[in-house]
Amino acid sequence: MNLYEVKILNNSNRPFVFYPRRYDFNELTNDISLLVEKFPFLRVNTIGYSVLNKPIYEIEIGNGPRKIHWNGSFHANEWITTCVIMKMVVWLCNTLAMEDLPFHQELLSLLNQNTLSVVPMVNPDGVNLVLNEVVDYKEFMDFVNLINNGNDGFTGWKANIRGVDLNNQFPANWEIEKERKKQKTYAPRDYPGDAPLTEPEAIAMSNLAIEKQFDLLLALHTQGKEFYWGYGQLEPAFSEVYANYFASVSPYKAVKTIDSHAGYKDWYIQEFRKPGFTLELGKGINPLPLSMFETIFSETFPILLGSLFNLENYPNQTLK
Numbered sequence: 001m002n003l004y005e006v007k008i009l010n011n012s013n014r015p016f017v018f019y020p021r022r023y024d025f026n027e028l029t030n031d032i033s034l035l036v037e038k039f040p041f042l043r044v045n046t047i048g049y050s051v052l053n054k055p056i057y058e059i060e061i062g063n064g065p066r067k068i069h070w071n072g073s074f075h076a077n078e079w080i081t082t083c084v085i086m087k088m089v090v091w092l093c094n095t096l097a098m099e100d101l102p103f104h105q106e107l108l109s110l111l112n113q114n115t116l117s118v119v120p121m122v123n124p125d126g127v128n129l130v131l132n133e134v135v136d137y138k139e140f141m142d143f144v145n146l147i148n149n150g151n152d153g154f155t156g157w158k159a160n161i162r163g164v165d166l167n168n169q170f171p172a173n174w175e176i177e178k179e180r181k182k183q184k185t186y187a188p189r190d191y192p193g194d195a196p197l198t199e200p201e202a203i204a205m206s207n208l209a210i211e212k213q214f215d216l217l218l219a220l221h222t223q224g225k226e227f228y229w230g231y232g233q234l235e236p237a238f239s240e241v242y243a244n245y246f247a248s249v250s251p252y253k254a255v256k257t258i259d260s261h262a263g264y265k266d267w268y269i270q271e272f273r274k275p276g277f278t279l280e281l282g283k284g285i286n287p288l289p290l291s292m293f294e295t296i297f298s299e300t301f302p303i304l305l306g307s308l309f310n311l312e313n314y315p316n317q318t319l320k
Contacts, residue, residue: 048204
């Protein structure tokens with residue numbers, strides 16, 4: 001369907017309002033259901049299931065040949081990234097569907113050129129653990145308490161519910177990370193697993209990239225107010241064009257490489273030789289507080305929007 005034909009079928013001209021809150025898997029599921037009802041041009045796919053059998057959702061917007069991907073909450077206590085992504089999805093939907101909103105025509109054009117894939121919550125089990133401090137299955141509740149190092153609560157938990165760091169699970173020099181990580185067994189953070197791609201969430205994300213063959217990828221994390229855009233000199237030359245653009249429209253520092261391997265962005269660049277970026281949103285101690293949300297969103301908005309610009313061919317393209 002050409003997005004110029006977009007209609008809101010429930011006859012409501014009021015915009016959908018997203019408000020930041022403690023955003024667990026149930027909140028995400030409810031919002032997705034409401035968005036699909038209001039904006040029928042959205043497509044929602046289940047790309048896999050978590051350890052505890054929660055669906056890992058992909059939201060698609062647009063019908064263009066250029067394929068862009070965003071994801072959030074690879075790390076459980078970085079769940080504010082899901083809020084950022086979902087507020088951006090809501091902005092896109094409202095702007096596409098309502099002709100009187102600013103940028104309506106420009107965004108319609110962009111999303112006839114692009115297909116946007118969004119996985120807002122890669123690690124739903126981990127996010128629920130951090131926010132709710134309870135697990136549905138007693139054996140896993142006993143397990144996470146056992147490996148939580150005596151901590152009171154789970155605010156420091158980054159891993160999936162099995163104690164594997166999902167952003168250390170990808171076959172991009174995984175062996176280096178495995179060897180040098182202090183964590184040698186299941187833990188709240190930093191354990192890369194017994195082998196690459198052992199965890200269902202990581203497998204789902206790998207399969208998605210292989211199936212969709214994205215042209216550009218943004219992985220949202222916290223914190224640091226910087227982003228990483230290179231890996232092993234394997235990134236294409238025009239990745240630097242995007243890096244310079246993102247740095248020019250946000251307060252985030254562009255960092256080409258860091259001494260890190262086995263992340264989703266690392267593997268994506270290695271496998272596809274396409275532009276990939278890890279964004280470290282905000283600055284502080286994880287989990288970043290909701291009081292920082294509006295600032296983080298306003299800083300990240302131009303990067304997310306800019307990912308839809310085809311700067312490879314049109315380096316001066318902007319949405320005015």
